[in-house]
Amino acid sequence: MMGGRWGEGLRELRRYPSALMGLAIIAALVAISFYTVVAIPYSEALAQWRGGEVWQRNPVNAAPVWLDRLAGGGAPRTQVVTSAEAEVEESAFTGGRRLRIPLAFDYEAEQFPSELTLFLHARGHDQRPFVRLLWQTPDGREVPLGGYRIGAEERISLSQDRALERRLGGLVPHIGLLAEPGMTAERAAEAAPSVLPGRYTLLMDVLLFDEAARVDAELVLYGRVHGLAGTDHQRRDLSLALLWGTPVALAFGLLAAVGTTVTTLVIAAVGVWYRGWVDATIQRLTEVNMILPILPILVMVGTLYSTSIWLMLGVVVVLGIFSASIKMYRAMLLPIREAPYIEAARAYGASNARIVLRYLIPRILPVLIPTFVTLIPTFVFLEASLAVLGLGDPLLPTWGKVLNDAQSQSALYNGYYYWVVSPAVLLMLTGLGFAMLGFALDRVFNPRLRSL
Amino acid sequence: MSPSAVPRPDDAQAPLIAASDLHTWFELRQWGFLRLGAVRAVDGVDFTLAHGEAVAFVGESGCGKSSLARTLLGLHRPTRGEVRFAGRSLGELKGRALKAYRAEVGYVQQDPYGALPPFLDVRRLLAEPLIVHGVRDRAERERRIRAALEEVRLSPAEEYLGKFPHMLSGGQQQRVVIARALILAPRLVIADEPVSMLDASVRVEILELLRHIQCERGLTLAFITHDLSTVRHYAERIFVMYAGRVVESAPVDDLLDHPQHPYTQALLAAIADPDAANATRLREVPAGEPPSLLHPPAACRFHPRCPHFMAGVCDRHDPPDFEPRRRHRSACWLHR
Numbered sequence: 001m002m003g004g005r006w007g008e009g010l011r012e013l014r015r016y017p018s019a020l021m022g023l024a025i026i027a028a029l030v031a032i033s034f035y036t037v038v039a040i041p042y043s044e045a046l047a048q049w050r051g052g053e054v055w056q057r058n059p060v061n062a063a064p065v066w067l068d069r070l071a072g073g074g075a076p077r078t079q080v081v082t083s084a085e086a087e088v089e090e091s092a093f094t095g096g097r098r099l100r101i102p103l104a105f106d107y108e109a110e111q112f113p114s115e116l117t118l119f120l121h122a123r124g125h126d127q128r129p130f131v132r133l134l135w136q137t138p139d140g141r142e143v144p145l146g147g148y149r150i151g152a153e154e155r156i157s158l159s160q161d162r163a164l165e166r167r168l169g170g171l172v173p174h175i176g177l178l179a180e181p182g183m184t185a186e187r188a189a190e191a192a193p194s195v196l197p198g199r200y201t202l203l204m205d206v207l208l209f210d211e212a213a214r215v216d217a218e219l220v221l222y223g224r225v226h227g228l229a230g231t232d233h234q235r236r237d238l239s240l241a242l243l244w245g246t247p248v249a250l251a252f253g254l255l256a257a258v259g260t261t262v263t264t265l266v267i268a269a270v271g272v273w274y275r276g277w278v279d280a281t282i283q284r285l286t287e288v289n290m291i292l293p294i295l296p297i298l299v300m301v302g303t304l305y306s307t308s309i310w311l312m313l314g315v316v317v318v319l320g321i322f323s324a325s326i327k328m329y330r331a332m333l334l335p336i337r338e339a340p341y342i343e344a345a346r347a348y349g350a351s352n353a354r355i356v357l358r359y360l361i362p363r364i365l366p367v368l369i370p371t372f373v374t375l376i377p378t379f380v381f382l383e384a385s386l387a388v389l390g391l392g393d394p395l396l397p398t399w400g401k402v403l404n405d406a407q408s409q410s411a412l413y414n415g416y417y418y419w420v421v422s423p424a425v426l427l428m429l430t431g432l433g434f435a436m437l438g439f440a441l442d443r444v445f446n447p448r449l450r451s452l
Numbered sequence: 453m454s455p456s457a458v459p460r461p462d463d464a465q466a467p468l469i470a471a472s473d474l475h476t477w478f479e480l481r482q483w484g485f486l487r488l489g490a491v492r493a494v495d496g497v498d499f500t501l502a503h504g505e506a507v508a509f510v511g512e513s514g515c516g517k518s519s520l521a522r523t524l525l526g527l528h529r530p531t532r533g534e535v536r537f538a539g540r541s542l543g544e545l546k547g548r549a550l551k552a553y554r555a556e557v558g559y560v561q562q563d564p565y566g567a568l569p570p571f572l573d574v575r576r577l578l579a580e581p582l583i584v585h586g587v588r589d590r591a592e593r594e595r596r597i598r599a600a601l602e603e604v605r606l607s608p609a610e611e612y613l614g615k616f617p618h619m620l621s622g623g624q625q626q627r628v629v630i631a632r633a634l635i636l637a638p639r640l641v642i643a644d645e646p647v648s649m650l651d652a653s654v655r656v657e658i659l660e661l662l663r664h665i666q667c668e669r670g671l672t673l674a675f676i677t678h679d680l681s682t683v684r685h686y687a688e689r690i691f692v693m694y695a696g697r698v699v700e701s702a703p704v705d706d707l708l709d710h711p712q713h714p715y716t717q718a719l720l721a722a723i724a725d726p727d728a729a730n731a732t733r734l735r736e737v738p739a740g741e742p743p744s745l746l747h748p749p750a751a752c753r754f755h756p757r758c759p760h761f762m763a764g765v766c767d768r769h770d771p772p773d774f775e776p777r778r779r780h781r782s783a784c785w786l787h788r
Contacts, residue, residue: 340562343559344561348555348559348580
């Protein structure tokens with residue numbers, strides 16, 4: 001029905017490079033959203049973001065891989081050596097069996113790993129198995145790492161073994177075990193220790209006392225870089241939050257913008273059409289609402305009630321209903337109210353509802369589209385601001401939550417710039433995309449700018 | 453069924469619409485309750501229009517012609533008096549009956565571009581009255597829209613259906629406005645200065661078109677105009693309005709050839725006449741300003757400007773309608 005005018009406007013949009021850029025950014029964000037929602041289902045995303053087990057094999061606060069590439073490389077990725085790949089030698093003794101499991105791996109990176117942990121997984125035993133560990137370096141040195149009686153799930157953190165650290169001359173085990181021979185803490189203060197590249201082996205001597213008993217081992221050399229977005233202090237992969245933050249941000253922005261725009265527009269049109277006490281009431285409500293501070297109210301609701309993102313959305317929309325834009329819409333609608341075509345519509349019997357919805361509102365829609373588009377990112381920013389203030393949704397991974405975590409862990413002070421920069425860049429891109437499209441739309445649809 | 457085929461009642465002389473003692477005042481208020489006075493736009497008007505009659509209401513700007521039109525359309529509620537349409541009082545119509553009345557009366561406005569919603573194409577804006585009046589069948593709507601366009605000589609209709617108002621010329625826009633006024637098959641069409649905003653070249657065409665449709669359909673047509681020069685060809689009766697009142701009414705020829713009221717005489721004297729002799733002759737034009745409708749002059753509204761002013765009469769007593777000639781009424785004490 002209105003195809004002609006809208007189609008014309010959209011065709012004209014192609015003349016603005018900024019509009020195309022904005023559209024490309026928005027399209028990319030939308031594509032990411034769709035991919036995310038399909039690839040990582042909502043419930044799974046929530047479960048993963050809660051943290052724990054899932055992230056055990058991730059390093060803490062690792063930078064994104066591409067960041068290391070830019071810096072010239074050399075940072076190790078996480079390396080996992082499992083007993084399943086090892087050549088196990090088995091021998092029997094009275095009362096049990098003895099397994100020799102060599103966990104061998106090549107270490108070629110320039111930098112040391114960030115942590116060294118051995119995960120042991122034992123099954124089918126009545127009496128707990130016993131494990132003795134021996135570290136073999138490429139140059140033939142052997143470092144005994146002690147013996148452990150292990151339960152069903154055992155996590156042996158070699159990095160935190162203080163005794164081992166003393167034996168390694170005061171060097172943290174994940175450095176000391178992989179460093180050039182003869183390196184100690186005192187010498188490390190003068191010249192940074194360097195890695196001795198080559199084939200290392202963690203030789204496990206396992207004593208099993210039951211016929212059915214089995215032991216699986218996993219040696220994890222945590223890297224210093226991880227994935228596309230790095231990890232946070234809880235080993236969580238930040239790409240999960242950055243990915244899921246996209247649909248959440250877009251949905252929040254869009255719903256809030258639609259909710260406030262549609263309601264304010266209809267209310268303003270109703271006031272303009274009926275005039276009298278209806279209009280007066282709407283105007284007074286708006287004036288009262290205009291002086292209410294929205295952020296403190298949201299903070300209050302979040303503190304006292306719940307910080308669920310949907311509740312926040314509801315509060316934002318409710319507070320937005322009688323917002324200042326009612327004044328703007330009213331000013332735009334007042335002259336249209338007196339237009340002859342409205343009088344003609346009354347003369348052929350159009351109802352009040354029809355006049356408001358079909359004759360008043362469509363007339364200003366073209367001018368509103370740009371405002372609407374530029375309104376979306378302001379709500380995205382509002383959601384992020386709330387999250388940074390600690391009022392983000394407690395369950396959902398969002399950009400604002402990432403920023404909040406980064407702030408609480410002093411990311412910038414500790415040099416984890418990626419932690420702050422990536423969500424911030426995504427937020428800025430969102431704002432930029434919608435703003436560029438909005439400004440171009442404004443030029444196309446706003447008659448006053450058109451003549452320029 | 454084509455609207456023009458609707459059989460009209462055979463009572464050509466029975467009144468279709470009648471106004472009696474009609475007043476439309478607009479109250480001026482301050483702060484919503486303090487009454488400052490009232491603009492007396494329509495201030496005691498009586499007339500009767502028969503079926504199939506074409507009449508013209510003539511007067512200066514601000515004499516209340518347009519307010520009268522809107523009151524007849526039911527857009528303004530009369531302050532006093534009543535409008536009766538086909539025997540029923542307009543004030544009693546509510547809901548369905550009022551909506552039915554709106555289908556009976558077509559409205560052609562002055563500014564054709566403003567009268568058409570700029571965001572709807574011709575098909576859509578002509579469909580609107582049909583949708584409002586419950587014509588649900590799409591094919592039926594399309595048929596009536598095409599018929600209406602053909603009737604106002606916008607043919608072939610296909611060429612105009614998809615156009616937006618701004619793509620049409622002024623004359624074409626006014627034809628669309630007329631088509632919209634006719635699409636509900638009204639019995640009365642009120643045309644408020646239908647050609648005053650058009651190019652001189654298309655004025656005659658539009659007036660001819662209205663007259664033609666009126667004859668064809670047997671419509672009652674009420675022109676509102678300030679232009680006495682063209683009225684003779686398009687109306688059968690004329691009502692001359694001054695300051696919210698009808699001061700003279702007569703069949704068109706009689707009124708133009710034998711004006712009785714001093715105001716009508718002044719109006720006729722002011723019509724431009726392409727005669728070389730006029731170049732040197734000085735015309736008499738009524739002195740003074742059109743009266744304020746907020747504080748109209750007492751008694752005869754025209755007395756401050758009247759060349760025949762009789763002190764103690766014209767400014768004391770309201771002149772009743774005299775009938776100095778047959779079917780020719782004039783409200784002036786000169787006919788006493």
